Amino acid sequence: MKKIALSLGVLTAVLVNAQSIKTTIDLVNVKDDKVAVTMEFPKMKSGDIKFHFPKTVPGTYSVDDYGRFVEGIKFLDNKGKELTFTKINDNSYSLKNAQNLSKVTYLVNDSFDEEMDASKHKAVFSPSGTDIEQGKVYLINTHGFVGYIDNMQDVPYQLVIQKPNDFYGTTALVDQDKSEATDTFTLANYAKVTDSPLMYTKPDYTTFNAGGMDLVLGVYSPTGKYKAADFKDNLEKMVIAQKKFLGDMNTNKKYAILLYLSGTGGPQIKGFGALEHHESTSVVLPEMMPKDAIDKAITDVVSHEFFHTVNPLKTHSEEIHYFDYADPKMSQHLWMYEGGTEYFANLFQIQEGLIDKNEFLKRINEKITNSKNYDDTMPFTVMSKNVLLDQYKDQYRNVYEKGTLLTMCLDIELRKLSNGEMGYRDMIRKLSQRFGENKPFKDDKLIDELVTVTGYPQVKDFYNKYIAGNQPTPYAEYLSQVGVEIGKQETPPIFWMIKDPNQTGFNEKNNTFVFDESSALSPFAKSIGFKITDEVFALDGKTIDVKNIQDFINYSKTIKEGQNVTVTVLRKNGDKTDKIDLKGKAILDKLTMETLQFKANPTAAEKKLQDQWLTGKK
Numbered sequence: 001m002k003k004i005a006l007s008l009g010v011l012t013a014v015l016v017n018a019q020s021i022k023t024t025i026d027l028v029n030v031k032d033d034k035v036a037v038t039m040e041f042p043k044m045k046s047g048d049i050k051f052h053f054p055k056t057v058p059g060t061y062s063v064d065d066y067g068r069f070v071e072g073i074k075f076l077d078n079k080g081k082e083l084t085f086t087k088i089n090d091n092s093y094s095l096k097n098a099q100n101l102s103k104v105t106y107l108v109n110d111s112f113d114e115e116m117d118a119s120k121h122k123a124v125f126s127p128s129g130t131d132i133e134q135g136k137v138y139l140i141n142t143h144g145f146v147g148y149i150d151n152m153q154d155v156p157y158q159l160v161i162q163k164p165n166d167f168y169g170t171t172a173l174v175d176q177d178k179s180e181a182t183d184t185f186t187l188a189n190y191a192k193v194t195d196s197p198l199m200y201t202k203p204d205y206t207t208f209n210a211g212g213m214d215l216v217l218g219v220y221s222p223t224g225k226y227k228a229a230d231f232k233d234n235l236e237k238m239v240i241a242q243k244k245f246l247g248d249m250n251t252n253k254k255y256a257i258l259l260y261l262s263g264t265g266g267p268q269i270k271g272f273g274a275l276e277h278h279e280s281t282s283v284v285l286p287e288m289m290p291k292d293a294i295d296k297a298i299t300d301v302v303s304h305e306f307f308h309t310v311n312p313l314k315t316h317s318e319e320i321h322y323f324d325y326a327d328p329k330m331s332q333h334l335w336m337y338e339g340g341t342e343y344f345a346n347l348f349q350i351q352e353g354l355i356d357k358n359e360f361l362k363r364i365n366e367k368i369t370n371s372k373n374y375d376d377t378m379p380f381t382v383m384s385k386n387v388l389l390d391q392y393k394d395q396y397r398n399v400y401e402k403g404t405l406l407t408m409c410l411d412i413e414l415r416k417l418s419n420g421e422m423g424y425r426d427m428i429r430k431l432s433q434r435f436g437e438n439k440p441f442k443d444d445k446l447i448d449e450l451v452t453v454t455g456y457p458q459v460k461d462f463y464n465k466y467i468a469g470n471q472p473t474p475y476a477e478y479l480s481q482v483g484v485e486i487g488k489q490e491t492p493p494i495f496w497m498i499k500d501p502n503q504t505g506f507n508e509k510n511n512t513f514v515f516d517e518s519s520a521l522s523p524f525a526k527s528i529g530f531k532i533t534d535e536v537f538a539l540d541g542k543t544i545d546v547k548n549i550q551d552f553i554n555y556s557k558t559i560k561e562g563q564n565v566t567v568t569v570l571r572k573n574g575d576k577t578d579k580i581d582l583k584g585k586a587i588l589d590k591l592t593m594e595t596l597q598f599k600a601n602p603t604a605a606e607k608k609l610q611d612q613w614l615t616g617k618k
Contacts (some may be wrong), residue, residue, distance in 0.1 A: 020156040020186070022191075023146050027163045027200060028181075030134045030596045034071075034107040037145055042155070044079050044099050049091045050150045051075075051085075051104065054325035057128065057143045057194055059276050059308070059389045061330070061396050064124045066111075066144050067091035073106040092326060101457025108132075108145050112267035126271035126284040131260070131528040133267075135164075137201040137220045139260055141275070141282060143194040148325070148413030153190040160184050161198065168203035171196065172256040172279035191323065197275075197282045201257040205229050210236045214254045222263035225287055226294070231259070235302070236296040239351035242306055245344075245616075249310050256280035257302060261287035261294075268509035274301045276308035288508070288546070299354065304345040311428060312337040314437040329441050334384035334396075335467050339403020340428065343411070346404070347425075351616040357598070360614070361484065364408065365596040368475055369500075371401035373520050377470040380406065397518045402473070410462055412613060416481060417456050420612040428453050482610040483602030487595045493588035495559045497525045497536060499565075511544050512537050513572055528567065528584035537579065538568035541597035 010225055014146040029036065030588060053067035068090040075083040075093075077100040086094045095101065111129035123129075130144040131137060146157070161169060161183040169175075173185040173196050187193050204467040205218040208229040217235060235257070262269050262284060274283040283305075285297055312320050312331075319331040331337070350360040374395050380403065384393040411424035430453035435441050447463045466473045476486050494501065498519040505514045512535035519532060537543065544552050559565060563586045571578050602610065612618065 003075065007282045019159045021152070022158045022160065024160045025140065025145055027161060027167070030132065033113065033134070033294065034109055035132055035145070037106055037108055039104045039147065041101060041103065041149070041409065044101050046151070047097050049095050049098045049101070051095070051147055051327045052146045052150070053091045054194070055091050056328050056388070057325065058320060058323050058529045060125060060128050061334070062122065062125065063388055064128070064395065065090045069109045069111060069130070069144060070106050071109065073104065076103050076105065077188045078102040093311055094511040097263065103165065104147070111144060112269050115267065118129060124270060125273065125275070126269045127273050127275040127282045129271070129441060136222065136266070137199065137260070139258070139282065139444055140198040140200070142196055142198070146191040146193050156189065157187045157193050159187060159193065161200070163200055166202060167200045168205060168218070169198050170205055170216060170256055170258050171198040173198070184580055197258055197280060199260065199282070199416050201299055206232050206448065208232060210239040213239065213243065213252050215239060219259045219261065221261045221287055222265050223287060225262060226291070226610045230291060231295065231298060235298055238299050238303055241354055242348055245348035245352055246310065248310055249432055252309055254279055255306070258282045258564070260284045263287040264508045265283060270505065270507065270514065274305045276313065278307065278309060278313050281305035299349070300345060303348065304341055307341045307344040309484060310432060311340060315428070315432040315435055316440055317443040317446065318440045318508045319443055330385055330387055330417045332381040332385045333443065333446055334387065334399045335379050335380045335403045335406050336339070336398040340407040341405040342400050342404045342599065350614055354393055357614055361596045361598070364405070367401045367404050367593070368594065371398060371405060373518060374398040374402065376472045379468055379470055381468045402425060404473060406467055406473060409466070409475065410459070411610070412478045412481055413458065413462055414454065414456070415609055415612055417458055420609060421618050422454065423613070423616070425616065430454070450596065479596065481606060482613050483599045483606035484596055486597050487597055489593050489595045490590065491593055493561070493590040495524065495556055495586055495588050496522055497530055506546065507535055508546065510535060510537070510570060511546065513544065522587070522589045524584065524587040524589070527587060528565065528582040530569065530582055531571065534569040534571050535569050536567060540566050557611050561586060
């Protein structure tokens, strides 16, 4: 039996390889920060074909056009002769009479080097991007390296990585050869390819089992400041808490975390965060962050990506299940995919004892404040469906603010309707049992499915008013039901470029302060003609020194109302950057902030519902 099984296994492997698309990524012979890729195809069944790179990928909600990083593409027959092709756009190519197509070769540039030059394109979000640094690190988000042919997305791929012998690849994939020079992986289809990131660098990884799941954490720290072992204890604690929170909703047996720490010596990237996959996540954070800040980011950000293993990776609509990489159709339900996932990423921390209830309330309060920077009357379903269009994409970040709050209010609504027996987590569990990874729901029928799995028609009323409708969500009303009230607190007058100074970032290359494009400008910034894309270089001639950054902050705090101020900024002007002095009289921004607090004397019903909400117990 053993011999027959082995023979069948070998035969199966031969058949799979014969019918698969062999894709080789060469990380050894790298020239000018470009990686060579070769794709070899089984015999073509169609004479006319289209070859694509993704326009966007699942989990991202922007047009990134990964084909623009490809150059020198050649389509070859089995004799090595080049075939004629037509380039349709950055991502797509058309070939006529392509029956003899045997392979495609091309070079790939990385996206990280482009991030600081926004004059060319809107930068690819770093965790979904690519990095090529010979001898140091290769971040391979596979959708940036591998293309596909129309109607062949379901053909298996054999992915071969040619690598330096002393490099290790962090991935959830299983290497099928024993060579130190190559890693070989078999993937069921193109969707599995794009779902499988890899990071190659000198070995720095740790493995462990948490909650019955095998994990690998690989770290790239350019200066060697951090090692994978530094984050193991916090990560293990977090994963055990998550697995307990999810229960049978998560069935992962393995998970890989690719942690790329950005330093001053490499590309100057700014898109910090993470991107989810079924069995892994790619994470990009600044190396300059203190360890406790990275631990917190792992708990907040990586937990968010892990919760995506439930939704939308394993419970989703047809738009996600049959994702069209060349011409994507977006779902209406970012409120659930991103908002619900972000809610889980905070809720599990209070329910599993990682934070206390005051910290949880503080986070909810911040999301209420941040949500006010967006259009509160725009139907979330409309924004979600059209998020790739210019008139809607600026509202996308609200999925992490209002989207979280919508699911919180729905959680409270369900608990009140069920006398505490059912919450949002229970609803998602029932939805995942009704559908699942291989059975998508119809996008416009989701609300009917939610009524079915909960048994409460009131859920549809909530959905029609606040998610698909234009009515602002009455947070105070819902929070009052769980013994929380809204108070007001005035902040001391402050001087800065944006209303919320906490949203300020730092560009290590230019030694400048930078701002998220969704940040609200302060009255002073508006008065001097400051643009949200400007980078603050100096204040009254005082430049920024990252080693003594507190000195700069302390000076900004000394500025008085009406004082003459000069802000020196770096401003993009086509292909060049101008240094400009913006002058005006200081306007100090005094804000009245709403704060959340637990009622001193909640009613018995409010206290009961509060306890059920914060503990998850019935």
